Amino acid sequence: MSQQPDPNLLVAAEAAPSLPSATLSLRASARLGPVFWLSVGWLALVGVLAATASLLPLRDPNISDFSSLAAGPSAHHWLGTDAVGLDLLSRIIYGARVSLAVGLFSILIGLAVGAPLGAVAGYFRGKVEAALMTVADAMLSFPALILLLFITAFFGKTLVNIIIAIAVVTVPVFLRLARANTLVLAQREFVLAARSTGASSWRVLWREVAPNILPSLLTFGLLAAAVAIVAEGALSFMGLSVPPQTPTWGNIIAGGRQEIQTDPLIVLFPSVAMFLTVFALNLAGERLRSMIDARGGRR
Amino acid sequence: MTAQSAPVLEMHELRTWFATPEGPLRAVDGVSLGVEPGRCLGVVGESGSGKTVLLRSIVGLLPRRAIASTGGTVCFEGLELAGAPPAVIRDVRGRRIGMVFQDPMTSLNPVMRVGTQLTDGMRHHLGVGRQEARRRARALLEAVGIPDPERRLRDYPHQLSGGMRQRVTIAIALACDPSLLLADEPTTALDVTVQSQILRLLGRLRRQRNMAVILVTHDMGVVAGSTDDLAVMYAGKVVEQGPTATVFSATRHPYTRALLEAIPRADARPGERLATIPGQPPSLVDPPSGCRFAPRCPRAADRCRAEEPPLAGADGHRFACWFPLGDPEPPAAAT
Amino acid sequence: MKQVKGRLLELAPVLLLVSFATFALVRVLPGDPARAFLGPQASQQEVALLRHQIGLDRPIISAYGHWLARAFHGDLGQSYQTGQSVVSALAQRLPVSIELMLLAQVLGLAVAVPVGVLTAYRAEGLVDRAWSGLSFATIALPSFVLGLLLIIVFPVKLNVLQISGFTHLTHSVGGNLESMTLPALTLALPQIAIYSRVLRGDMIATLREDHVTMAEAKGLPTWQILFRYALRPSSFSLITLAGLNVGQLMSGAVVVEFLFGLPGVGMLLVSSIFAHDLVMIQGVILFTVVVYVAINLGVDLLYAVLDPRTRHVAAA
Ligand SMILES: Nc1ncnc2c1ncn2[C@@H]1O[C@H](COP(=O)(O)OP(=O)(O)OP(=O)(O)O)[C@@H](O)[C@H]1O
Ligand SMILES: [Mg+2]
Numbered sequence: 001m002s003q004q005p006d007p008n009l010l011v012a013a014e015a016a017p018s019l020p021s022a023t024l025s026l027r028a029s030a031r032l033g034p035v036f037w038l039s040v041g042w043l044a045l046v047g048v049l050a051a052t053a054s055l056l057p058l059r060d061p062n063i064s065d066f067s068s069l070a071a072g073p074s075a076h077h078w079l080g081t082d083a084v085g086l087d088l089l090s091r092i093i094y095g096a097r098v099s100l101a102v103g104l105f106s107i108l109i110g111l112a113v114g115a116p117l118g119a120v121a122g123y124f125r126g127k128v129e130a131a132l133m134t135v136a137d138a139m140l141s142f143p144a145l146i147l148l149l150f151i152t153a154f155f156g157k158t159l160v161n162i163i164i165a166i167a168v169v170t171v172p173v174f175l176r177l178a179r180a181n182t183l184v185l186a187q188r189e190f191v192l193a194a195r196s197t198g199a200s201s202w203r204v205l206w207r208e209v210a211p212n213i214l215p216s217l218l219t220f221g222l223l224a225a226a227v228a229i230v231a232e233g234a235l236s237f238m239g240l241s242v243p244p245q246t247p248t249w250g251n252i253i254a255g256g257r258q259e260i261q262t263d264p265l266i267v268l269f270p271s272v273a274m275f276l277t278v279f280a281l282n283l284a285g286e287r288l289r290s291m292i293d294a295r296g297g298r299r
Numbered sequence: 300m301t302a303q304s305a306p307v308l309e310m311h312e313l314r315t316w317f318a319t320p321e322g323p324l325r326a327v328d329g330v331s332l333g334v335e336p337g338r339c340l341g342v343v344g345e346s347g348s349g350k351t352v353l354l355r356s357i358v359g360l361l362p363r364r365a366i367a368s369t370g371g372t373v374c375f376e377g378l379e380l381a382g383a384p385p386a387v388i389r390d391v392r393g394r395r396i397g398m399v400f401q402d403p404m405t406s407l408n409p410v411m412r413v414g415t416q417l418t419d420g421m422r423h424h425l426g427v428g429r430q431e432a433r434r435r436a437r438a439l440l441e442a443v444g445i446p447d448p449e450r451r452l453r454d455y456p457h458q459l460s461g462g463m464r465q466r467v468t469i470a471i472a473l474a475c476d477p478s479l480l481l482a483d484e485p486t487t488a489l490d491v492t493v494q495s496q497i498l499r500l501l502g503r504l505r506r507q508r509n510m511a512v513i514l515v516t517h518d519m520g521v522v523a524g525s526t527d528d529l530a531v532m533y534a535g536k537v538v539e540q541g542p543t544a545t546v547f548s549a550t551r552h553p554y555t556r557a558l559l560e561a562i563p564r565a566d567a568r569p570g571e572r573l574a575t576i577p578g579q580p581p582s583l584v585d586p587p588s589g590c591r592f593a594p595r596c597p598r599a600a601d602r603c604r605a606e607e608p609p610l611a612g613a614d615g616h617r618f619a620c621w622f623p624l625g626d627p628e629p630p631a632a633a634t
Numbered sequence: 635m636k637q638v639k640g641r642l643l644e645l646a647p648v649l650l651l652v653s654f655a656t657f658a659l660v661r662v663l664p665g666d667p668a669r670a671f672l673g674p675q676a677s678q679q680e681v682a683l684l685r686h687q688i689g690l691d692r693p694i695i696s697a698y699g700h701w702l703a704r705a706f707h708g709d710l711g712q713s714y715q716t717g718q719s720v721v722s723a724l725a726q727r728l729p730v731s732i733e734l735m736l737l738a739q740v741l742g743l744a745v746a747v748p749v750g751v752l753t754a755y756r757a758e759g760l761v762d763r764a765w766s767g768l769s770f771a772t773i774a775l776p777s778f779v780l781g782l783l784l785i786i787v788f789p790v791k792l793n794v795l796q797i798s799g800f801t802h803l804t805h806s807v808g809g810n811l812e813s814m815t816l817p818a819l820t821l822a823l824p825q826i827a828i829y830s831r832v833l834r835g836d837m838i839a840t841l842r843e844d845h846v847t848m849a850e851a852k853g854l855p856t857w858q859i860l861f862r863y864a865l866r867p868s869s870f871s872l873i874t875l876a877g878l879n880v881g882q883l884m885s886g887a888v889v890v891e892f893l894f895g896l897p898g899v900g901m902l903l904v905s906s907i908f909a910h911d912l913v914m915i916q917g918v919i920l921f922t923v924v925v926y927v928a929i930n931l932g933v934d935l936l937y938a939v940l941d942p943r944t945r946h947v948a949a950a
Binding site: 360411 | 843844845850851853940941942
């Protein structure tokens with residue numbers, strides 16, 4: 001564990017190898033507490049707004065209202081406008097599309113590639129494991145943000161490239177985590193039992209290992225999605241993400257920087273949206289993780 | 300018995316209850332004991348009988364948050380320790396009361412040199428300088444039988460054997476020349492030959508310094524060899540108490556006899572835990588009414604289950620039993 | 635010493651792999667990177683020159699060997715943009731990044747250690763709960779958002795710590811500190827949150843250990859028990875994290891340097907990326923990765939200093 005890309009991820013990953021004894025049950029969901037459900041509620045709200053943005057009675061995020069430049073909240077513009085008269089509410093909602101797409105798809109891809117490789121490494125051990133771990137370590141020793149910068153700067157600043165770039169960075173993290181969990185799981189009675197009945201290794205991996213490592217990987221995925229959204233935000237903020245006519249939280253914030261002396265609200269509104277989303281992902285992820293820890297892990 | 304000099308420590312009705320989800324846990328429930336200078340009081344009892352909690356209650360070394368309620372008095376050299384402000388107790392700890400713990404492997408700080416751990420207390424309590432503290436530290440290590448003290452002062456704990464570490468913790472406990480030493484199973488974690496060395500060392504130091512010692516142990520063999528007085532604890536209470544020789548020769552409480560019968564014979568594994576008394580110790584949250592030993596006692600009668608026997612007796616030998624050994628069997632012996 | 639050698643040997647393949655990846659990055663770019671950089675109106679000679687400079691006219695292994703050999707001699711090539719050598723550009727920018735890193739770490743640890751110790755000592759108390767919530771929220775603040783919030787609070791509302799560009803340390807110490815305070819704070823705040831929580835966790839475990847009870851039985855004052863007896867054995871995770879952060883910040887706190895306009899290594903990288911200055915990018919990334927890996931090695935070795943047990947195990 002000597003090389004890790006991000007202290008946030010590190011903190012999360014360190015504590016992560018733990019296994020639930022079963023998948024989350026309905027009864028358990030009642031004990032997740034109000035904070036968890038508030039977080040989920042916020043994420044759902046942002047998700048629905050982002051998905052239905054074009055159907056909502058919003059102003060066009062790219063058409064300026066020259067009668068109100070850098071104006072505060074009003075009946076016409078609920079969150080006000082930026083320096084060139086663009087409606088902030090509309091831009092923030094459209095911006096959520098980029099953030100959520102990045103958070104969702106980069107993590108799903110990272111998971112889909114990293115987890116099977118990690119499970120294979122942890123289950124079969126030996127040379128396969130050694131090779132995979134060397135590559136993962138090499139990838140992790142590459143400062144993550146720099147890799148992102150590079151990929152997007154040269155392969156073109158498109159949403160797909162950003163998602164792929166972030167997915168590439170998360171693959172070794174999921175790989176390590178899946179391996180660690182599989183190592184523990186491979187010693188459990190029910191897996192040993194399945195093995196001894198002569199089921200093929202792949203079948204055991206798919207039927208016994210996969211369902212049991214998935215909850216903790218998905219939980220970690222929530223935390224990783226938060227990191228991904230922050231990373232995209234940083235790229236956008238520096239003008240290295242999708243082109244500026246596509247609104248993103250990062251580039252709205254960057255655009256508001258010039259007016260920060262006079263109109264700090266332009267920076268504050270998208271910042272709050274971003275903060276709440278990242279916060280909600282962290283809270284929900286932590287809550288699920290501590291539940292999983294309390295249930296299965298230790299022993 | 301000849302009259303003793305005034306006790307160094309005298310507890311009266313000492314009580315420590317812990318807060319648990321099920322209710323207060325009566326770990327120490329009204330214990331009255333004393334110890335005189337130069338003497339060794341042994342405290343024995345099964346695991347969970349409250350020996351450690353008793354020792355720690357004396358010097359307030361218990362997690363404050365876990366405690367539900369406390370009571371009783373602890374008079375140490377004229378000073379009331381129970382309920383005293385933390386600063387007062389801290390000044391007594393280490394300076395006038397030394398402590399030795401069970402496991403020397405974990406009771407020394409792994410990342411600090413032996414010398415620092417040994418001199419810290421002196422420098423804090425006695426205000427001696429570095430040089431003087433080191434000189435005393437060397438003398439102390441010699442006194443507890445550690446060769447080449449100069450080198451050992453510079454060592455880290457992991458460089459020492461278990462026996463040597465326990466000698467070091469004893470040296471730390473003695474650093475400020477305390478008048479009372481509380482030793483909580485100081486030999487349980489050591490192997491037999493080292494055990495007897497450490498016990499002999501403690502006896503010698505006690506006589507040299509005219510220090511009072513309370514020695515907690517599981518091992519009746521240790522009690523026989525090293526203590527002057529004996530208190531037998533069961534479920535948070537003292538059930539029999541008196542000069543060791545008397546308690547051994549004229550045992551009155553059935554529990555004490557059970558403990559004595561459980562002394563490992565020569566062929567048994569040494570230092571074996573006392574596990575041969577049938578039945579389980581009672582719950583300390585909801586103890587049985589009457590005598591707490593009654594559910595396991597072969598002599599228990601109806602009275603035992605209804606009324607709690609007081610700790611009483613003559614000539615310093617007291618016991619809490621309605622039908623003590625040596626008296627006739629109870630009228631209607633139980634099933 | 636054996637330990638050091640072992641770790642270095644372990645690192646060799648990782649370093650080779652990483653440096654090769656750095657080098658190869660340029661090659662996997664779509665199309666002709668030289669043409670892409672120079673633009674359609676550049677002449678064939680210009681393109682050929684650049685191709686030669688970045689070794690595109692040779693097979694990749696030979697070009698990599700050549701590049702690595704020169705890198706070993708401290709020659710990472712020259713910026714195509716400014717003609718400045720990569721090494722001298724790094725030498726110019728590095729002090730800024732190092733100063734920022736040091737300030738952030740000192741600030742971070744100076745607050746996180748006492749807070750971590752205190753919240754462990756009074757775990758589950760009011761302060762601990764409040765701090766736990768606060769640090770959780772802080773961690774959810776992206777650095778550029780946090781930096782802008784600090785700008786809104788300090789220069790805009792309170793009229794202190796004006797953002798007036800970067801003042802070099804050699805020009806004016808006070809001015810330099812003024813231009814460094816907010817960036818350092820932006821980096822330090824989330825670190826404080828993470829460090830203090832990590833330290834708290836380890837410290838709670840240590841406070842339950844026998845040797846702490848033993849120290850209490852010696853009658854030592856609480857502060858001595860906490861800071862002299864319990865802190866050091868509790869600080870291993872903290873050191874790891876801080877070490878990782880040092881490694882990261884040496885390569886420039888990219889976003890914060892960008893936000894506050896500090897001419898550090900991170901800023902150098904961003905501006906080279908904007909300028910498609912391939913040689914510079916390669917050089918900076920190689921430097922960054924090597925430093926990062928080297929510092930991680932240093933952290934591992936620091937354990938030996940902190941924990942005498944590992945020291946002697948290694949010696950035995
Ligand atoms: N911090 C605490 N909180 C709650 N209960 C406690 C605490 N410490 C001790 N106890 C309880 O107090 C009772 C007495 O424990 P104590 O450690 O004194 O036993 P002991 O006689 O020293 O046993 P042993 O021989 O195993 O050391 C036990 O039931 C124990 O569970
Ligand atoms: Mg005990």
